Amino acid sequence: MGIWEGAQEEYNRLLALHKKLEAMKGRVPPQQPILKESVLTELSSIHCRNAQRPPGSYTCHTVVTDYYPPCLESWTTLQKTCISQLRIGVHHVGQVLVVRLITKPANHGGCLSAIEDEHGHVATIEVHNDHREPYEVLPEGATCAIKQPFFYAVSKREVRVRVDHPSDLILIAREPTTINAEPHAAMLQKAEAALSMKQYTNACRYCLTTLIVDRSNPRARLLLASAFYGLEKYKSCLETLQQLQVLGQFDSDASDLQTRGLARLSETYYASCGIEEVAQDTSKTRQEWLDHASSHETVIVRDSGAAGRGLFATKSVNKGDVVLCETAFAMVLPPSQLARVICRHDLVRKRFRINPDVLLYVRVMEELQRRPTAVPDLLQLWSGEYRSEVKEVLIVDGNLVLDAFHVSRIVELNAMACGPNRLGEGIWLKASYTNHSCAPNVSYKLHGNLLVGHALEDIGEGQELLVSYIDHPETKPFKERHQALAEWDFACQCPRCTTEYFAQWINRIEGQLNASEENAREVTHSDGQEADDGGK
């Protein structure tokens, strides 16, 4: 059985099970208190099964049974509850469960561990949407606070405390942030480690902490400039390097970074990265991530009427010109998208998703944690009917608050297929505003992680940029185009569809009118005949 069929079968099983389990809502678990042995046995069997899987390749399932918002309050202001007071299928809003993690964590759809409260009662915790290593998510022995605990039935016999928003889990026994007291060397080592993991915001924090105390530390300045470069803040990068020049500490690393920074800045304003050369290079090297900057000076986001917001040209461009050039916010391409298969069964929206969609979502969540400065830009993207209160960078109890369901919906509605045979997917923050048209005036091409939009015709200043979300719309009739667009959950209102829709509508009305005229003629005719017959 293929991955798709397997996921479909699992989805049907889960949906049927979920319907049956609804009857348990509001009740206590069938076995109260939950037996410690059964929790530990279940976890050790998951550990055994995981150990038998080939490393790096496994299938895991995430089941979404309910959409609910993350907690926006500090755990210290919530009312304490305990495991024996939890009710199945209930989000205990306004409450917090303080527990100790008593086993080694396991990966199984989410991150799992056994928890014990102050009364010695035990349950299993299941954390979703936090894709760090299990020992980082649920470190054995730590004490944690679970905000608004959701007690959820996995089967008729098994219930778990479930966390969908990573910020709803607080590790309270985690060491306090004492970074100010650390010596510079340790702080800069942390900055280097953060840079190597592309955690640019953290790297900035470590460097700035050093610079507050030692303004002329050249290493801290160079690392800070690199972190700004990673965050695509090229102006700040160059300013930081200038300060190094003033201090007379400008070495070859700084000079190299300055050259790259200047090149990126010029690309930002003048789209000067030489798309033709980039295209030739990437087709040869097949490099995924290119060192180039986004350039979207020629576009602006504005209201587009029925389609919501759209992307408009700020100046006129000729056919063939580059209208937009943007680096990916997150992207998954084969073969990495096949390294592990993750299925997300959404029982609320009655659909399931597998790679690459789910892996892209994982990457987006990781990227947001790494670069919180990008949070507002991502959260403003189209999310259909889903509304979230979290739209800005919000830190509660030291955690970045993200509504995992909101991010998931944004990824579903804005991801673009890309890469060889369109087997990959990515998110581009500006290009996401491009609406669909069945007669597009722009087409997107991918070079590495760089999405380049070319004008398919002359486009005037203020005109909307439109791409086709489907392949070859020009060859497809109305019905086929709408079938292909179905997965985006909207009825196309582009001028071509509107014209064709009205043409079809007028044809239908004319057909009906003709038919009723025909009927009326026949009735009159037969009435006339009857009258004639009657007269005979």
Ligand SMILES: C[S@@+](CC[C@H](N)C(=O)[O-])C[C@H]1O[C@@H](n2cnc3c(N)ncnc32)[C@H](O)[C@@H]1O
């Ligand atoms: C990727 S977003 C495009 C940006 C979006 N309009 C916004 O306001 O953020 C895709 C969504 O835009 C809307 N859309 C795009 N093209 C459309 C069209 N031709 N007709 C109607 N709605 C369209 C649909 O709601 C679709 O799900």
